[in-house]
Amino acid sequence: MLNAKSLQTHSERDKMESVEQMTLPGGLTVLVQPVSGVESASFSFLLPGGSAALPDGCCGAAAVLNDWLFRGAGPYDSRRLVEELDGIGLHRQSSVSPEYLSYGGSLESENLFRALELYADILLRPRLEEDLFEPSRQLALQELEALDDDPRQKVSVCLYERFYPDPLGRPCVGKEEDLRRLTPLQTRHLRERLFTWSGAVLAAAGKIDTHAFLKHIERLFGEVPPSRECPPVLRAAAGGYQHFPNPGAQVHIGFMTEVPPFDSPMYYSIMAACMVLGGGMSSRLFTEVREKRGLCYAVGTRYHSLRSCAGIAGYAGTAPDKAEETLSVILSEFRRLRNGISQDELLRAKTGLKSTLIMQNESTSARASRLAADWFYLKRVRPLEEIRQAIESLTIQSIQEFLDGPYGRKFTFVSFGPQPLQTLQKKE
Amino acid sequence: MQFQHTQLENGLTVIGEVTPTAQSAAFGFFVRTGSRDETSSVNGVSHFLEHMLFKGTEDLSSLEVNEAFDRLGAKFNAFTSEENTVYYAAVLPEYFLAAVELWCRLMRPALRTDDFDVEKKVILEEIAMYKDLPEFQVIDQARQLHFGSHPCANSVLGTEESIGNLTAEQMRDYFRRRYAPNNLVAACCGQFDFDQTCRLIERYCGSWQTMEAGRSLSYFEGTGQQCRQTKEGLNSEHICLMSPSVSMQNPRRYAASLLSLIIGDSTGSRFFWALVDPAIADTAVMQCEAMDGVGIFSSYFRCPARNRQKVLQIVQDIFRELAEKGVSEKELNAAKNKVLSAITIESERPMGRLVSLGFNWVYLKSYRSVSEDVQAVKSVTVDQINELIREYPLHKYTQVSIGPVDAS
Structure with missing residues (x-):
């Protein structure tokens, strides 16, 4: 009965904070959720396209474009544009994914409309001046170079490249030879592939007057002509194992196994299984690899999904002389999970998933991101109550059904370190 | 609250x-x-x-x-x-x-x-x-x-x-x-x-025993020394500069933190326009760390190794210009807006609030509400910032860089 009061509060809150939706003629869907008791507002654009929409030989064009877009738009030159964005205290993020580009920000709600006016200029009327292209390219090249100084992050990039069907796994940061060949004219044309308005979403959450917000967005984005996404033709993933020689103090190991994507009915079972395996401090990997054996400081797994394929990805960093043992413990835990999870593990996973859900709700930025992601992957917004019930109805059996599928039967591996991992080389 | x-x-x-x-x-x-x-x-x-x-x-x-x-x-x-x-x-x-x-x-x-x-x-x-x-x-x-x-x-x-x-x-x-x-x-x-x-x-x-747990507190300006290290396999040059700043006990820590944003926020700052915008460095940031009885301004730069001298020269020019001409009203306002929206966003989550609440008590033995913090940020003036620059000279820094072996 402890939960009764808070459940009631949740459903009252849900009603007050219902999501309004509008789709503009150009294809942009607008989702807005007013939040009570906050002063901030956040927004998130997800524009379908992304780095996988690029033709061969242009890897990294998305990263370059993402920087170039902010070097002047509409009536503002480069300096004025940044001054305008900074002047309203906007905390902004932009990122490149294989299937979309995203632009978002958080700020005090009274400046939200102004921020979106500026984003209408950036996304619809960027200046993309030729003489400002080179610094954008140089920054992309520098970031690519700097990735070599961070093997832990590079593991992820290389892991996705081998795991996902090409071109979905191509590194969003780019490839050196492609970046060097890119021209301003070509990049300007690629914009049409990199982000499209059909299927695009703008989500906002916070202290927002829904009606006024929708009118404002209609004025800013109502005239956008439709543009269609051309989904890439997929080629088989490389998979297998690849080692990259690296003289560091640790061996960095990345591993990934295929599981159903975000829109699967098994989604919540996957999330629960992933938590039991390597999600929290009581997870099996943390317990067996770190707590019992002291093999690693960092070890864990996460779920990573694109629209059509997904995986459970993991990372472990360890001393070269402990790498084989670490790998062997990790693989045996992946196998052991197939025998099922305990009642206590199920309960912990459920509580963890529920509390993450509610705590994310406290941040307007997490809310806006969740709305946008739901729309992008599911073409609808899951009500909180639906998610709560889906978590609540998880059973050992429903998780077992997921574990009996392709999970853990085939792995993709990458490692950075002085020597390749013997166990994996023998398998190749 | x-x-x-x-x-x-x-x-x-x-x-x-x-x-x-x-x-x-x-x-x-x-x-x-x-x-x-x-x-x-x-x-x-x-x-x-x-x-x-x-x-x-x-x-x-x-x-x-x-x-x-x-x-x-x-x-x-x-x-x-x-x-x-x-x-x-x-x-x-x-x-x-x-x-x-x-x-x-x-x-x-x-x-x-x-x-x-x-x-x-x-x-x-x-x-x-x-x-x-x-x-x-x-x-x-x-x-x-x-x-x-x-x-x-x-x-x-x-x-x-x-x-x-x-x-x-x-x-x-x-x-x-x-x-x-x-x-x-x-x-x-x-x-x-x-x-x-x-x-x-x-x-x-309630039954835990009280014990004397002191701490030696003394102000320290920093050694101002410099060194460069090389490391096999590195691609970029990583540079860190540190110079003295105010302590947590100093009420001017709000001004110091605004100054660090004016100089080295990730967008729109002096470092941004002089280093990141023209692609001389891909990262150039500064933060103010107010500590117990002591404090530092700490800057971090990541650039291609060939740009190391250029970055350091530009940073010295920025510090000199700040010492001579100070900051502008416009820069200060942008920095204030960034801090104010950060305070608003952070205070909307109990976990976000916890750290400020706890540290205020640890260092100052006092409570500061969100609105007091907001007021303190709003009331900082250009003159106060310029006085801070005079008192804590930015060019008196300690410098460490780590980069590839073969870079000159």
Whole structure:
């Protein structure tokens, strides 16, 4: 009965904070959720396209474009544009994914409309001046170079490249030879592939007057002509194992196994299984690899999904002389999970998933991101109550059904370190 | 938000900021101890001890501790710095008292030798992990060089040698001296009942013995030394500059923090326009770290190794121009807006609020509401910032860079 009061509060809150939706003629869907008791507002654009929409030989064009877009738009030159964005205290993020580009920000709600006016200029009327292209390219090249100084992050990039069907796994940061060949004219044309308005979403959450917000967005984005996404033709993933020689103090190991994507009915079972395996401090990997054996400081797994394929990805960093043992413990835990999870593990996973859900709700930025992601992957917004019930109805059996599928039967591996991992080389 | 506080007879302070409409609650123990309170023979013990608290008590094993937190759906962890060790958990309101109770029990850990031996291996892996992160290395080493013989030079992680030689008995001794109730603050935020929480804390912590847990406090300007290191396999040059700044006790810390944004925020700052916009460096940031009785401005740059001299020259020009002409009203306003929106966003989550609430008490023995912070930021003037630049000369910095072997 402890939960009764808070459940009631949740459903009252849900009603007050219902999501309004509008789709503009150009294809942009607008989702807005007013939040009570906050002063901030956040927004998130997800524009379908992304780095996988690029033709061969242009890897990294998305990263370059993402920087170039902010070097002047509409009536503002480069300096004025940044001054305008900074002047309203906007905390902004932009990122490149294989299937979309995203632009978002958080700020005090009274400046939200102004921020979106500026984003209408950036996304619809960027200046993309030729003489400002080179610094954008140089920054992309520098970031690519700097990735070599961070093997832990590079593991992820290389892991996705081998795991996902090409071109979905191509590194969003780019490839050196492609970046060097890119021209301003070509990049300007690629914009049409990199982000499209059909299927695009703008989500906002916070202290927002829904009606006024929708009118404002209609004025800013109502005239956008439709543009269609051309989904890439997929080629088989490389998979297998690849080692990259690296003289560091640790061996960095990345591993990934295929599981159903975000829109699967098994989604919540996957999330629960992933938590039991390597999600929290009581997870099996943390317990067996770190707590019992002291093999690693960092070890864990996460779920990573694109629209059509997904995986459970993991990372472990360890001393070269402990790498084989670490790998062997990790693989045996992946196998052991197939025998099922305990009642206590199920309960912990459920509580963890529920509390993450509610705590994310406290941040307007997490809310806006969740709305946008739901729309992008599911073409609808899951009500909180639906998610709560889906978590609540998880059973050992429903998780077992997921574990009996392709999970853990085939792995993709990458490692950075002085020597390749013997166990994996023998398998190749 | 309503603030309440109390102190147990043994000196343990409990502070709370109640927000009845919050959807979660956060709790933290703030221990006033860190690497600056260590001697060289036990360097790294504060951080190692932080790990050991998760290993349980006389009647809780480490596996039981992790399971107990996960059963509460807690977002929990801990961190150690030069002068603080903080343990925290954010949970849904119905689990709050259980989370507080668990932390109270863990604050009197068993410190078993077996657990100590396994965890030592984990700490050595953590040290190895950071060795592979030049961005972390350069800041850590700049701190050591900048602070010289001042205790703030002590590394938080310790070294392979100091950790390798550390014994469980040395750790137990350090624990007895530093985890005295009068050296702790228990902080709570969000939706919770303050009186009920205090009663629970009193029950678990009321019998702990008061002990003298001092700290040597002295102001230090920094050595101003310079060094460059090379490392095989690196691609970029990583540069860190440190110069003196205000302490946490100095009311001008708001001005200092605004100054660091004007100079080195990730967008629209002096560093941004002079270094990142023209692609001379891909990262160029500055922050102000106000500490106990001492403070630093710390800048970090990442650039192609060939640009190292150019970056340093441009930074010197920026510092000179600031000393001669000061900052503009427009720059100050943009920085204020950034800070104000950050305060608003942070204060909307109990976990976001917890750290400011706890540190304000640890350093100042006072409560500062969100609106007081907002007011303090708003009232900073251009003259105050320019005076700060005169008093804490930016060009008197310590410099460390780490880059590839073959760069000239």
